[in-house]
Amino acid sequence: MATFLFDKIIFGPVRSRRLGVSLGVNLLPNDAKICNFDCIYCECGWTTGATSSKLPARTQVRESMQKRFQQMRANDDALDVITFAGNGEPTIHPHFAEIIDDTIALRNEYFPHARIAVLSNSTMLHKPPVVEALKRVDQNILKLDSGFDATIQLLNQPKKPITVRQIIDHLKQFDGNFTLQTLFVRGTYNGKPVDNATPRELERWIEIVDELQPKDVMVYTIARDTPIDTLKKVPQAELESIAERVRALGIPVQVSC
Numbered sequence: 478m479a480t481f482l483f484d485k486i487i488f489g490p491v492r493s494r495r496l497g498v499s500l501g502v503n504l505l506p507n508d509a510k511i512c513n514f515d516c517i518y519c520e521c522g523w524t525t526g527a528t529s530s531k532l533p534a535r536t537q538v539r540e541s542m543q544k545r546f547q548q549m550r551a552n553d554d555a556l557d558v559i560t561f562a563g564n565g566e567p568t569i570h571p572h573f574a575e576i577i578d579d580t581i582a583l584r585n586e587y588f589p590h591a592r593i594a595v596l597s598n599s600t601m602l603h604k605p606p607v608v609e610a611l612k613r614v615d616q617n618i619l620k621l622d623s624g625f626d627a628t629i630q631l632l633n634q635p636k637k638p639i640t641v642r643q644i645i646d647h648l649k650q651f652d653g654n655f656t657l658q659t660l661f662v663r664g665t666y667n668g669k670p671v672d673n674a675t676p677r678e679l680e681r682w683i684e685i686v687d688e689l690q691p692k693d694v695m696v697y698t699i700a701r702d703t704p705i706d707t708l709k710k711v712p713q714a715e716l717e718s719i720a721e722r723v724r725a726l727g728i729p730v731q732v733s734c
């Protein structure tokens with residue numbers, strides 16, 4: 478199906494269904510996806526691993542961002558949030574931490590009221606500089622799609638072995654100061670059923686939410702084309718009932734469909 482890649486370092490601003498008016502930052506190549514997951518629902522398509530494309534240098538990111546901020550300020554454009562997302566996993570960039578520091582400095586100079594958000598798949602939290610950088614941003618949005626290793630294998634297809642327990646232990650480094658994001662989806666993949674919103678899945682997921690006590694939770698489902706056409710959205714009513722269970726723990730939750 479028609480997945481897509483961002484063709485710039487800085488893209489937008491766009492109105493994000495979850496974050497508001499968002500200027501995107503892509504720390505991955507402009508013509509290839511690089512990720513240590515290969516989620517079957519990824520809007521960027523499959524992780525092929527076959528790229529000779531380079532990651533943008535720290536100076537390139539800083540200069541592109543400054544230029545865009547200057548244009549936006551000259552146009553009196555609004556900006557709610559600067560969002561690190563793009564063609565894969567942003568925390569893979571070897572200078573992720575320094576780029577976050579540059580972004581904080583530029584944000585303070587040009588758009589002091591804008592938030593900085595990072596959407597990450599939680600796989601690089603064994604690296605202290607990544608964790609420390611994520612602690613410095615305003616919205617640290619970290620993925621956990623299931624409480625079961627077998628579901629993570631099927632849904633996220635990690636490139637290196639990682640367990641749910643390792644992810645949970647890494648997430649605990651934030652003492653609850655993060656947003657937990659979970660994408661719910663169902664369908665089939667290679668003839669196998671996939672559904673991370675079954676009663677068994679939800680029971681375990683809620684236990685983990687309770688254990689982690691994140692400051693808030695984002696639940697959502699697929700919204701655009703995915704690499705396979707055998708996946709379906711989880712209906713809004715089901716997402717709302719999942720959200721109710723999170724609210725019952727006293728944790729705010731945002732639902733996006």
Ligand code: SF4
Nearest residue numbers: 512514516519565598
């Ligand atoms: S973690 Fe994000 S970028 Fe990586 S494969 Fe999954 S959805 Fe795509």
